Amino acid sequence: MKQFSHIENPLSRIKDNLNSTGLSHLKPVSLSPSQHRKASLSHIKAQAAMDEADGLAEMIDAPCSNGVDQKRPKAIMSGEHLDVEAYASLYSGRTKILRLIFIAEHCGNPVTQIEAVRMAYDELKKGENTQLLREVAEKINGNLGPEYGVDYAWIHSVERRAEQRKEKLENELSGYKTNMIKESIRMGYNDFGDFHYARGLLGDAFKNYVRTRDYCTTSKHIIQMCLNVILVSIETGQFMHVTNYVNKAEQTPELQDPIITAKLKCAAGLAHLEAKKYKPAARKFLETGPELGNNYTEVIAPQDVATYGGLCALACFDRTELKNKVIDNINFRNFLELVPEVRELIHDFYASRYASCLEYLENLKPNLLLDIHLYDHVETLYEQIRHKAIIQYTLPFISVDLRTMASAFKTTVAGLEKELEALITDNQIQARIDSHNKILYARHADQRNATFQRVLQTGVEFDRDVRAMLLRANLVKHEYIQRNSRKN
Amino acid sequence: MVLTLFVVNGMLSWEDYTSGSVPKEQANWFLQTVATFITSCSVEQIRLAPDKFISLCKRFKDQVLQLQAPMQGIAPMRTAIRKLQSSAEHLTSLHSDFLLLCIVAKCYKAGLSIMEDDIFEVDQPKDFFLYCYYGGILNIGQKRFRKALEYLHHAITAPMTVLNTVAVEAYKKYILVSLIHTGQVLPFPKYTSSVAQRSLKTYAQAYIDLANSYATGKISEVEKCLETHVDKFKLDVNLGLVKQVVLSLYKRNIQRLTQTYLTLSLQDIASTVQLETSKQAELHVLQMIHGGEIFASINQKDGMVSFHEDPEQYKTSEMIEHIDSSIRRIMLLSKKLSAVDEHISCDAAYLSKVGRERPRFEIDEFDTVPQKYMTM
Secondary structure, three states: OHHHHHHHOHHHHHHHHHHHOOOHHHOOOOOOHHHHHHHOOOOOOOOOOOOOOOOOOOOOOOHHHHHOOOOOOOOOOOOOOOOHHHHHOOOOHHHHHHHHHHHHHHOOOHHHHHHHHHHHHHHHHOOOOHHHHHHHHHHHOOOOOHHHOOOHHHHHHHHHHHHHHHHHHHHHHHHHHHHOOHHHHHHHHHHHHHHHHHHOOHHHHHHHHHHHHHHOOOHHHHHHHHHHHHHHHHHHOOHHHHHHHHHHHHOOOOOOOHHHHHHHHHHHHHHHHHOOOHHHHHHHHHHOOHHHOOOOOOOOOHHHHHHHHHHHHHHHOOHHHHHHHHHOOHHHHHHHHHOHHHHHHHHHHHOOOHHHHHHHHHHHHHHHOOOOOOOOOHHHHHHHHHHHHHHHHHOOOOEEEHHHHHHHOOOOHHHHHHHHHHHHHOOOOOEEEEOOOOEEEEOOOOHHHHHHHHHHHHHHHHHHHHHHHHHHHHHHHHHHHHHHHHHO | OHHHHHHHHHHHHHHHHHOOOOOHHHHHHHHHHHHHHHHHOOHHHHHHOHHHHHHHHHHHHHHHHHOOOHHHHHHHHHHHHHHHOOOOOEEOOHHHHHHHHHHHHOOHHHHHHHHOOOOOEEOOHHHHHHHHHHHHHHHHHOOOHHHHHHHHHHHHHOOOOOOOHHHHHHHHHHHHHHHHHHOOOOOOOOOOOHHHHHHHHHHOHHHHHHHHHHHOOOHHHHHHHHHHHHHHHHHOOOHHHHHHHHHHHHHHHHHHHHHHEEEEEHHHHHHHOOOOOHHHHHHHHHHHHHOOOOOEEEEOOOOEEEEOOOOOOOOOHHHHHHHHHHHHHHHHHHHHHHHHHHHHHOOHHHHHHHHHHOOOOOOOOOOOOOHHHHOO
């Protein structure tokens, strides 16, 4: 199929990379840029990547060296159109299937949709989740031919096997319970939890994992239990539980393994992200150690850590924190290497190259909207980043020409004026707009006058309130007297 | 003099007997007699029989209103009040009647002179409500919205056990004046009686809707609300005030612009504030500059308005005088407050209440409440 030809031809991948990053003038091969465009598989990559921006910072991520090794999942979260197969290879287990389904539902491109759904089906066939397979088969709707329909034979055999296994597990569990061996009971419940999870019955899986808590004896057991519960909770979207169990796991003594610490930090970060607490989320992601590697692919990929952490940090941190925790953070640098665009945009923001920063953001947007955890936060985060950029831009100046500023932010003067008005009313910028000459003047409130005004105002209010109070006290006294006289 | 008082009262009761309309000459004679009486009576003797005097004055007021000559009644009533008051801070029952006469006669300035004194002593809580309500109306007539707000605020936050209509009407006006003066309606303060907090809102629903639509800042919303409730407003004789509320919304929106812009074209002002033409915007801005509500200058050639800072530098001697007198006034008020506080802490009733609530068997605590008060 056509979609896979780019794997067979690694060289065209390089060209496509260069094309999309506007560096096509570099001509790594003898083909001219226009021929590149014709030869490339641009019908898949429907999205136009970068514009021919002049002020674009150089993307020195050396696509050449990586184009050869197509297994290395590098340019996934990039401005290119989403490469579904490469994206899916970052994950494993249930989350892979869920992500593929999500992409199929939200992507506008029918080619990608079919691709995603097909991969989901294949993945499901390897497992035991018959319910989900049925749903995915419905989505495919026969578009991929007969071998991708609802395979009743397979479903029956899987379900029969599942029934048998369930009976066996139940018998074993009751056996262990009569024997009262803690360790066996714990393993029994754990196996049950795994079984339910594989079948897609997350509620039961959760209950069983939680039941193992009473039978945990060593900290290893506790951590295993916590990690299982966290996994199930993330999938069901119950992030309260995630936070609780992360705390529980972190408080376990003898928590030495750096991989597990990294996993816990990621989970905590995800929980904060869902709760829209971007600052704590950023902190957690930034604290994740590089040992995470590919050890938590059933939940999150290292690229995601970089993207989530980078975007949240940009939206929430001030300049000092951004420098200390992100740019100078050696551990996080390893993650950022995996998503060079995020790294570039953070550096651009810090160096005040707002046009290119915002451009990277725009390019990343379509792919981020396909991410199962980030999609409903993309707009908020982008808005916050844009506001911060505008505020940071105006900070060092006494007066700013709105026309230059508008071109720096790639917007019209009128639009910029509206944005500035909102920010000024919100008291985020201390300035005034000269609409006639289109200039923004910084304005620092006169402390002395403001103090006098406040003093006089306070005096008036005190006067008014005390008089009212005395009056009321008097009224109450008279009523009291009246009531008394009536009593007597 | 006291004799005369009883004689006049006798005449009044005779008039009540006959009831019906009194012939004009008799009424005029009556008015003249009472007026002379009030001006010439002696203060101590009046204070001996205040009730009779008050009822006389009330009859006087009724007659004046019946004859539709409220102007005649103003001067005598004012003298009457001054004579009846034990101190300038005393509220008599006649205050509300006097204010009513002033309102009907549209003689606002006369009313203001009485209201200059702050009231601290109230005999009859009932009179108080009417007094505050009329006081509010007088101030609205004079466009002194801050004072009006104070009076109306007194009316709705006064302690009451049962809701009365004066409070309800006062609340309606309070909402409107609050919108004009401050642009928002503050929630009830803690010391408002629970009766008021619960029930006032139910009677003033139309006004609350108006306040909500005002909060959106859009002229169209407010006008829509006005249309829906126009009959109710007319019924409550509040339509004029409501129109002023709409006007104030324009003003407030323009004022907000001064916070973000240094110069702005008239066209932009018109579109932001939802006015029809830039001519109207110019008119509004001009009015506001005259009224001292904003500081700006209009450049007609470019159609631009430049907003300036408040030129007040707080450096003039008038300002220093102002601040000085404010300080002195507040110090006096403070002293008064501590005096009242001391007075109450010596009050028998208060001590008995406090003493009862305190624990009895604190051996090591110095017991400052004498024993005899704790047994009440």
